[in-house]
Amino acid sequence: MAQEEGERLPQVLARVEAAHGITDLTQNLHFYDRWAPDYDQDVTVLQYRAPRLAVDCLTQALPALAPDALILDVACGTGLVASELQARGFLRLHGVDGSPEMLKQAQARGLYQSLSLCTLGQELLPNSEGTFDAVLIVGALSDGQVPCRAIPELLRVTKPAGDKEQMSGSHEVRRMAEQKDQEVPADVRTGAESQEVVWCV
Numbered sequence: 001m002a003q004e005e006g007e008r009l010p011q012v013l014a015r016v017e018a019a020h021g022i023t024d025l026t027q028n029l030h031f032y033d034r035w036a037p038d039y040d041q042d043v044t045v046l047q048y049r050a051p052r053l054a055v056d057c058l059t060q061a062l063p064a065l066a067p068d069a070l071i072l073d074v075a076c077g078t079g080l081v082a083s084e085l086q087a088r089g090f091l092r093l094h095g096v097d098g099s100p101e102m103l104k105q106a107q108a109r110g111l112y113q114s115l116s117l118c119t120l121g122q123e124l125l126p127n128s129e130g131t132f133d134a135v136l137i138v139g140a141l142s143d144g145q146v147p148c149r150a151i152p153e154l155l156r157v158t159k160p161a162g163d164k165e166q167m168s169g170s171h172e173v174r175r176m177a178e179q180k181d182q183e184v185p186a187d188v189r190t191g192a193e194s195q196e197v198v199w200c201v
């Protein structure tokens with residue numbers, strides 16, 4: 001098995017490089033449509049750990065987050081983040097992604113209470129203001145995928161922190177946007193600190 005994975009590595013790396021080379025969002029989503037059936041197997045070869053690390057961060061940052069917390073997984077792909085969340089006892093999971101074929105794979109996992117097709121950066125999320133206790137985006141905040149200008153929309157559907165401990169990924173988002181020479185949305189500059197959590201990896 002390990003040898004098989006080793007043999008597949010160059011092919012998988014080429015696929016990832018191709019994905020990184022696509023800057024057009026529509027083309028990128030088509031690319032993910034085609035990748036969907038093999039995605040989980042391929043990222044296993046890469047020992048992809050971002051979903052686990054993101055959920056580690058979430059539970060460390062918000063230890064009081066209850067098992068019945070309503071969590072939105074943005075750019076959920078095939079549902080690897082949901083698997084990690086479910087393993088930590090979180091069951092009220094909702095997902096959104098711009099690729100219909102990735103969503104089919106996520107649906108087959110059977111871990112989400114709802115899944116929606118939505119292209120962030122072009123469309124608004126189908127949720128009301130302040131719906132979710134936590135919103136995660138893992139492996140998708142980048143050029144040609146979910147642009148930084150979509151972050152205010154993630155903040156919109158996140159519950160305000162009130163007087164609870166405030167924790168947000170806003171500093172991280174700012175750093176990433178600046179590194180990528182993307183414009184930092186005004187809400188991130190000014191308002192993100194008042195939201196419960198938007199976690200970006």
Ligand SMILES: C[S@@+](CC[C@H](N)C(=O)[O-])C[C@H]1O[C@@H](n2cnc3c(N)ncnc32)[C@H](O)[C@@H]1O
Nearest residue numbers: 032075076077097098099119120139140145146
């Ligand atoms: C590298 S995968 C990450 C999937 C999952 N979060 C994970 O960590 O395994 C990136 C995902 O982002 C989705 N995506 C890219 N750009 C998007 C956009 N603008 N709106 C919604 N989904 C997008 C792709 O369809 C794909 O499922």
